[in-house]
Amino acid sequence: MDDIREQFLAELNKAASAKEIDEVRVRYLGRKGVITLLAKNTDFSKLTPEQKRDFGRRLNELKALAESEIGRALEAAKAREAAAPAAVLANLDRTLPGTGHSLGCIHPIALVQMELEDIFQGMGFMVLTGPEVEKEYYNFDALNIPPDHPARDMQDTYWLTNGMLLRTHTSAIQVRAMERFGAPLRAIFPGRCFRYEAIDASHENTFYQLEGLMVDEGISVANLIAVMKALLSEIFHREVTVRLRPGFFPFVEPGFELDAQCLLCGGKGCSTCKGSGWIELIPCGLVHPRVLEFGRIDTSKYSGFAFGLGLTRLAMMKFGIPDIRLMNSGDIRFYEQFPAAV
Numbered sequence: 001m002d003d004i005r006e007q008f009l010a011e012l013n014k015a016a017s018a019k020e021i022d023e024v025r026v027r028y029l030g031r032k033g034v035i036t037l038l039a040k041n042t043d044f045s046k047l048t049p050e051q052k053r054d055f056g057r058r059l060n061e062l063k064a065l066a067e068s069e070i071g072r073a074l075e076a077a078k079a080r081e082a083a084a085p086a087a088v089l090a091n092l093d094r095t096l097p098g099t100g101h102s103l104g105c106i107h108p109i110a111l112v113q114m115e116l117e118d119i120f121q122g123m124g125f126m127v128l129t130g131p132e133v134e135k136e137y138y139n140f141d142a143l144n145i146p147p148d149h150p151a152r153d154m155q156d157t158y159w160l161t162n163g164m165l166l167r168t169h170t171s172a173i174q175v176r177a178m179e180r181f182g183a184p185l186r187a188i189f190p191g192r193c194f195r196y197e198a199i200d201a202s203h204e205n206t207f208y209q210l211e212g213l214m215v216d217e218g219i220s221v222a223n224l225i226a227v228m229k230a231l232l233s234e235i236f237h238r239e240v241t242v243r244l245r246p247g248f249f250p251f252v253e254p255g256f257e258l259d260a261q262c263l264l265c266g267g268k269g270c271s272t273c274k275g276s277g278w279i280e281l282i283p284c285g286l287v288h289p290r291v292l293e294f295g296r297i298d299t300s301k302y303s304g305f306a307f308g309l310g311l312t313r314l315a316m317m318k319f320g321i322p323d324i325r326l327m328n329s330g331d332i333r334f335y336e337q338f339p340a341a342v
């Protein structure tokens with residue numbers, strides 16, 4: 001028994017981790033452990049009553065000692081393990097560069113949106129928002145796109161089961177704003193739009209637009225051009241030459257595509273403008289009288305212009321972002337690259 005005790009203490013001494021200590025416990029106190037078998041394998045019939053008593057007493061002592069030693073060793077091992085980070089710190093090479101943690105940043109689309117809001121607020125425009133889940137009425141009917149009109153197919157729509165839809169353009173806010181504020185009215189509506197599109201480098205089903213609307217007495221194409229030119233020179237920090245081509249949108253008459261002379265080649269023709277010298281930038285037009293009527297605006301007195309800026313596209317142009325999928329990637333390493341003031 002003395003030998004077993006010495007051996008047990010030596011083994012326990014060597015066991016460093018909680019796991020190794022438990023292995024010692026199993027070896028000595030487990031069902032087939034050395035100490036357990038000691039009692040089982042002893043032929044008590046050959047012992048005198050005195051010897052039996054003596055044996056039993058010493059065996060119990062040995063067991064109690066083994067149990068308490070294991071308990072003590074386990075506790076010490078756990079304490080050592082809990083203190084391990086301190087050991088790690090002590091061995092740390094403090095001259096190694098640390099891991100940077102990002103505090104977050106402003107999304108490139110939000111940067112452009114904020115800049116545009118500033119520009120338009122400086123020209124007396126309100127900044128308004130509307131719902132992303134929209135009524136068919138505001139997204140289509142009130143914009144002079146009746147149910148059976150082929151123009152509806154221009155925008156593939158996500159329909160909800162309750163008959164509502166995810167707005168396909170921020171133009172949906174036009175009539176809401178007219179109903180609420182009447183004329184005269186100057187407002188922009190930035191916001192997220194949705195279309196049922198296959199996603200690739202230049203198509204997203206979720207993107208941002210910024211719609212503009214100005215209604216007042218005697219508004220003409222001249223006002224539209226003036227505001228567009230002011231806007232572009234502020235965004236690009238220089239005078240931008242523009243031209244209007246006819247374009248069809250049911251909610252404007254006449255409707256235009258506003259092109260800007262290519263900012264990279266100055267109109268000579270390059271890969272960005274595909275050799276044409278012009279970049280198609282902003283669809284716009286004079287608000288269709290029927291849309292003004294839907295907005296309960298007196299068309300004998302007021303007229304207006306509207307435009308629909310692709311915020312996502314503008315941010316891509318401004319920052320030279322090659323793939324639209326980066327915009328919704330949620331990857332902060334991408335977002336962090338864009339400086340707040342450009």
Ligand code: DAH
Pocket residue numbers: 168169170171211212249251252255283284285306307308309
């Ligand atoms: N809502 C149109 C679209 O998403 C863009 C647009 C075109 C808006 C002409 C306008 C406009 O305000 O006058 O494709």
